[in-house]
Amino acid sequence: MKAKAHVAIPPLCSSGLMLTYRCTNACRHCLYYCSPRQPDEWLTVEMAERIFAALGREHSFSGLHFAGGEATLNMERLLEVVRLARQKRVPIDYLETNASWCDDYDETVRQLRRLKDAGLLCVLVSVCMYHNEFVPFSHMKNCIHACREVLGPDGAFVYPSHLYTMLERLPDEGTHSLREFCEYLGIGVDSQELHALFPLIPGGRAVKALRGFYKVQPVDTFARDNCGPNLQSPHHAHLDLYGNLFTGGCAGICPGTVDNLHPQITEDTFPVFWTLCHEGPVGLLRLAPDFIPDPNGYAGKCDVCFDVRKHLHATGEYPELRPASFYEV
Numbered sequence: 001m002k003a004k005a006h007v008a009i010p011p012l013c014s015s016g017l018m019l020t021y022r023c024t025n026a027c028r029h030c031l032y033y034c035s036p037r038q039p040d041e042w043l044t045v046e047m048a049e050r051i052f053a054a055l056g057r058e059h060s061f062s063g064l065h066f067a068g069g070e071a072t073l074n075m076e077r078l079l080e081v082v083r084l085a086r087q088k089r090v091p092i093d094y095l096e097t098n099a100s101w102c103d104d105y106d107e108t109v110r111q112l113r114r115l116k117d118a119g120l121l122c123v124l125v126s127v128c129m130y131h132n133e134f135v136p137f138s139h140m141k142n143c144i145h146a147c148r149e150v151l152g153p154d155g156a157f158v159y160p161s162h163l164y165t166m167l168e169r170l171p172d173e174g175t176h177s178l179r180e181f182c183e184y185l186g187i188g189v190d191s192q193e194l195h196a197l198f199p200l201i202p203g204g205r206a207v208k209a210l211r212g213f214y215k216v217q218p219v220d221t222f223a224r225d226n227c228g229p230n231l232q233s234p235h236h237a238h239l240d241l242y243g244n245l246f247t248g249g250c251a252g253i254c255p256g257t258v259d260n261l262h263p264q265i266t267e268d269t270f271p272v273f274w275t276l277c278h279e280g281p282v283g284l285l286r287l288a289p290d291f292i293p294d295p296n297g298y299a300g301k302c303d304v305c306f307d308v309r310k311h312l313h314a315t316g317e318y319p320e321l322r323p324a325s326f327y328e329v
Contacts, residue, residue: 007265007277009247009255010234011060014093017051018240019043019078020069021325024100025134028178031204032251033329034069042074043241048081050258051239052088058261060234063093065124067238072101075111079118086119094122094157099143100135108142112150123147124157127164128198129181138172140164160198203302204251214299219282222301228277231255244322252309252326270320272312281305288312 018032020042026035055061064085071078078095085092095115102108112123125143132140144164147156158164169184170176179189187193190212200206202214230248238246243258255273256263267274275283281304285291291311298304312318313327321327 007228007232007255007270007274009232009245009262009265012055012058012237012261013060013234014063014065014236015055015061016065016067016096016236016238017043017048017081018067018069018238019071019081020073020241021323022073023069023098024073025070025098025131027130027134027205028209029128029130029198029200029204029206031201031206031249032069033205033326038069038325041241042077043081045077045080045084047241047243047258048084049088050243052085052090054258054261055090056088061091063091065093065096066120067096070098070100071095072097072111075101075114079114082115082118082120092119092121094124095120096124096126097143098126098131098135099139102139102143102146103136105142105146108146109150112146116150121151122155122157123151124159127158127167128160129163129167129176129178130198132167132170132176132181133178134175136172136174137167137170140167141172163198166197201249201302202300203306207299207303207306211299214303216297216299218297219285219293219304222280222298222304223282224280225282225301226276226278226280227301227305231273231277240323242323252306252313252321252323254320254322272309272318272320276305281308284308284312 021032021034021038022040023034024036055064066078125140127140144156144158166185170181182189182194195213231250233248236249239258244254245256245261247255253273255265255270265274271287272284275287281301285308288308288311291308294307309321310327313321
C-alpha cells in the first residue's frame with residue numbers, strides 16, 4: 001500500500017504574536033473568539049524569548065505584528081515584548097489595536113511615545129462598524145491622529161480605510177449598534193450591501209453573529225473544499241501566548257509549536273490538520289462518526305469545520321485542537 005504523504009509547514013514569512021485572547025470587545029466578526037470573558041492570561045517574557053528565537057531561525061521571515069485580543073490591556077507587558085523584539089532583531093511591522101485605550105488624546109500620545117522608544121514604528125488601527133459597537137469613533141480618531149503625530153505620516157495604518165469616512169457620519173462620542181450604523185447609511189442589517197463593505201471569513205464568531213450574510217447550505221455542498229493551500233501558507237501565521245502556531249488565519253488548530261514550527265504532519269500525528277489539508281472540513285466527519293451535522297445547513301466550510309472540531313475537542317482525543325478556551329465558548 002502506498003504511504004500517504006505528509007504535510008509540511010514551509011518557512012514562515014510573516015506572523016502575528018497574540019499576547020492574549022482577552023479583549024475589551026466581543027466583536028461579531030472575531031475569528032479567535034476574543035472577549036472580556038477570556039482568561040486574563042498574558043504572554044510571558046520567557047515565552048516571547050522562545051518565540052523570537054524560533055522566528056530568528058526562519059530564514060525567510062520578514063515581519064512580525066503584535067496582536068490579541070487587545071494587547072494594550074497590559075501596556076507594560078506590551079512594552080517589554082516590543083523592546084525584546086527589537087533587542088533580538090526581529091523585524092516589527094505594527095501593533096494591531098481597537099483603540100479602546102485612546103479616550104484621552106494627550107495620554108494616547110504619551111503611551112505612543114513609550115511604544116516608539118521601545119521600537120514600534122506603526123500601528124494598525126481597526127476601524128469598522130463591528131468595533132464601533134464597543135469603541136467610540138472618537139477613540140479611533142485619537143489613535144490615528146496621535147500615531148501620525150508621534151510616529152510620522154506613515155505611523156497609522158487605518159484598516160479598512162474606506163470605513164473611516166462612513167463612521168464619520170455618525171456621532172463621534174459613544175458606541176453605535178450595527179443597526180444604528182446601517183440606519184445612518186440607509187442599508188439593511190443583513191444585506192449583502194453591508195457585507196460588501198467589509199467581507200468576512202465565515203468562521204469564528206461571524207458564522208453565528210452575522211449568519212444573515214451567508215447562504216446556508218447542506219454539509220455535502222462543501223465536500224470538495226480542502227484547505228491545504230491556505231493552511232500551508234507561510235504568510236500571516238500566528239503564535240499565541242502559549243506558543244501555539246496557527247496558519248492560514250485558522251484559529252484553534254495547531255500544526256506546530258514554538259519548540260517545533262515544522263513537525264512532520266501525518267495522518268497519525270495530526271489527524272485533524274492532515275485531514276483538512278487533504279479532504280477539507282467534510283472529511284472530518286470520518287473522524288467523528290457520532291457527529292450529527294446541523295440539519296439547517298452551514299454558512300461555509302469554516303462553519304462546518306468549527307462545528308465538527310468543537311465536537312472532536314470535547315472527546316479530549318485531539319491535542320492539536322487548542323487552546324481549550326477557543327472551543328469552550
